[in-house]
Amino acid sequence: METEGSLAFWMYRLDSWAWLLFETANMAALATLMGAGAALLLAFPAARNLGAGRVVNPAVRRLLEAMRTVPEIVFALIFVWAFGVGPLAGVLAIALHTAGACGKLFAESIENTGLGAWAGVRSAGGSWMQACRFAILPQVAPSLLSYALLRFEINLRSASVIGFVGAGGIGEELYKVISFNYYEEISAILLLIILAVCAIDLLSERLRHRVIGAMQ
Amino acid sequence: MGQIAGLRPVAALDQDAGTSMGARGMLELRGLTRRFGATVAVDHVDLAVPPGQMVGIIGRSGAGKSTLLRMINRLQEPSDGRILSGGRDVTALQGRALRGWRRDCAMVFQQFNLVQRLDVLTNVLIGRIAWQRGWRAAMVLVGARFTAEERAMALAALDRFGLADTALQRAETLSGGQQQRVALCRALLQEPRLVLADEPIASLDPRNAQLVMDALRDVNRKDGLTVLVNLHHLDTAREYCDRIVAMQAGKIVFDGTSAALTPERVRAVYGISEQEFAAEAEARLRAAEPAPAPLAVA
Ligand SMILES: Nc1ncnc2c1ncn2[C@@H]1O[C@H](COP(=O)(O)OP(=O)(O)O)[C@@H](O)[C@H]1O
Numbered sequence: 001m002e003t004e005g006s007l008a009f010w011m012y013r014l015d016s017w018a019w020l021l022f023e024t025a026n027m028a029a030l031a032t033l034m035g036a037g038a039a040l041l042l043a044f045p046a047a048r049n050l051g052a053g054r055v056v057n058p059a060v061r062r063l064l065e066a067m068r069t070v071p072e073i074v075f076a077l078i079f080v081w082a083f084g085v086g087p088l089a090g091v092l093a094i095a096l097h098t099a100g101a102c103g104k105l106f107a108e109s110i111e112n113t114g115l116g117a118w119a120g121v122r123s124a125g126g127s128w129m130q131a132c133r134f135a136i137l138p139q140v141a142p143s144l145l146s147y148a149l150l151r152f153e154i155n156l157r158s159a160s161v162i163g164f165v166g167a168g169g170i171g172e173e174l175y176k177v178i179s180f181n182y183y184e185e186i187s188a189i190l191l192l193i194i195l196a197v198c199a200i201d202l203l204s205e206r207l208r209h210r211v212i213g214a215m216q
Numbered sequence: 217m218g219q220i221a222g223l224r225p226v227a228a229l230d231q232d233a234g235t236s237m238g239a240r241g242m243l244e245l246r247g248l249t250r251r252f253g254a255t256v257a258v259d260h261v262d263l264a265v266p267p268g269q270m271v272g273i274i275g276r277s278g279a280g281k282s283t284l285l286r287m288i289n290r291l292q293e294p295s296d297g298r299i300l301s302g303g304r305d306v307t308a309l310q311g312r313a314l315r316g317w318r319r320d321c322a323m324v325f326q327q328f329n330l331v332q333r334l335d336v337l338t339n340v341l342i343g344r345i346a347w348q349r350g351w352r353a354a355m356v357l358v359g360a361r362f363t364a365e366e367r368a369m370a371l372a373a374l375d376r377f378g379l380a381d382t383a384l385q386r387a388e389t390l391s392g393g394q395q396q397r398v399a400l401c402r403a404l405l406q407e408p409r410l411v412l413a414d415e416p417i418a419s420l421d422p423r424n425a426q427l428v429m430d431a432l433r434d435v436n437r438k439d440g441l442t443v444l445v446n447l448h449h450l451d452t453a454r455e456y457c458d459r460i461v462a463m464q465a466g467k468i469v470f471d472g473t474s475a476a477l478t479p480e481r482v483r484a485v486y487g488i489s490e491q492e493f494a495a496e497a498e499a500r501l502r503a504a505e506p507a508p509a510p511l512a513v514a
């Protein structure tokens with residue numbers, strides 16, 4: 001077999017770690033999708049300029065605040081307790097936090113949009129929802145997409161550590177080797193995480209610039 | 217483009233709305249008022265507009281012309297008074313009935329108010345959204361999936377004003393004159409009874425202004441739609457409108473045929489000559505327009 005100190009020895013469990021990394025990336029992607037989707041729905045009533053009502057508007061704003069103020073790890077602890085150990089808890093926790101964080105950014109984006117088209121759609125008999133869909137969404141879509149991709153990069157980092165509380169992904173393995181003081185494994189996993197995060201950051205950044213470029 | 221001799225034949229005037237209104241109905245404003253804090257933008261306006269008329273509303277800056285049109289569409293809520301149409305109290309409408317009314321009285325804005333990043337065809341199809349119900353409305357809301365008939369309708373409208381070639385371009389790539397005609401196409405797809413145009417040519421060069429005014433007249437004559445248009449050029453108002461309503465400080469100070477609005481009459485009403493009137497309007501339009509107020513949920 002391999003000798004101690006060789007690269008192959010250091011990375012002897014590369015196959016299972018690679019799988020865990022893949023699971024982590026998937027968790028981040030799914031959580032971003034769910035969180036950004038919820039944020040998209042909540043951002044319209046949360047925006048101050050669309051007249052969402054004196055009850056709904058502040059209520060949604062407070063909800064978004066609560067979702068982004070509570071740290072992901074706290075949500076994760078609650079969900080692990082509720083749904084058991086596994087990636088589901090992690091995904092839900094990150095998604096909730098993402099909804100709060102993206103919801104605020106999305107709402108700000110909407111607030112910076114001119115209301116000319118809005119008046120046009122409303123004056124034609126469009127409902128509030130139709131006006132959101134046709135007058136606002138097309139104008140803010142590029143910036144919303146860009147925010148969501150940026151959030152995906154952030155969520156990848158969150159997904160890597162959320163396993164510490166048993167919420168799935170590579171973090172669980174990392175927590176295990178740390179608690180057993182397996183120094184080689186700790187360094188190997190950290191290196192893998194750094195490589196994966198860098199790779200996805202680069203890819204996502206390119207994608208973001210391409211999305212913005214294509215949509216302008 | 218000759219001068220219009222006088223008022224075109226219209227349905228019998230009946231001050232008591234609700235008793236003898238035909239299917240198309242007359243638009244009637246009774247004591248319509250709008251206050252913004254201490255300012256009275258529109259002050260107890262009484263006006264009856266029979267179907268098929270083309271009415272020009274003129275007035276100096278801040279006379280309340282925009283507020284008047286926006287109230288008729290209910291983009292702005294009246295503080296007092298009533299709007300009646302075909303015996304219906306428009307001021308009392310809520311929810312779906314209100315959206316139905318807005319569909320019936322299409323608005324055209326000075327700044328066109330198109331969705332800049334959407335293509336021209338979709339912008340025109342927005343005129344259809346108040347017609348859809350249930351499943352069809354959901355399909356349109358989620359995927360902007362309009363029917364083949366609706367798309368054909370939109371293309372026909374664009375073709376009518378020489379814009380069929382631009383159907384798949386983004387609205388923002390069009391000139392102001394083209395955008396305003398797209399906005400008029402959107403208005404037509406609402407199949408309205410009334411077109412409310414708020415300074416539709418104020419942002420356009422003279423040639424495009426004429427194209428848009430011709431289009432409005434065409435809509436009035438061929439489609440038989442009632443047109444209320446805010447204008448700042450008295451000459452344009454005289455040339456195109458059957459009837460001219462002049463406003464000053466929220467009140468109607470003149471209401472009659474274009475022939476009756478002589479230069480002497482203008483001086484009597486506004487205290488300034490026609491030239492001064494035009495110059496003042498020109499200067500104001502170059503200054504920024506006030507931002508539209510947020511709208512309540514309907
Ligand atoms: N949203 C608003 N808030 C406060 N004041 C307004 C608002 N809209 C119009 N006004 C005021 O009402 C008056 C009439 O305005 P407007 O209807 O725009 O006149 P016009 O279109 O004839 O220039 C003006 O004094 C204007 O300042």
Ligand SMILES: [Mg+2]
Nearest residue numbers: 281282283415
């Ligand atoms: Mg105005």
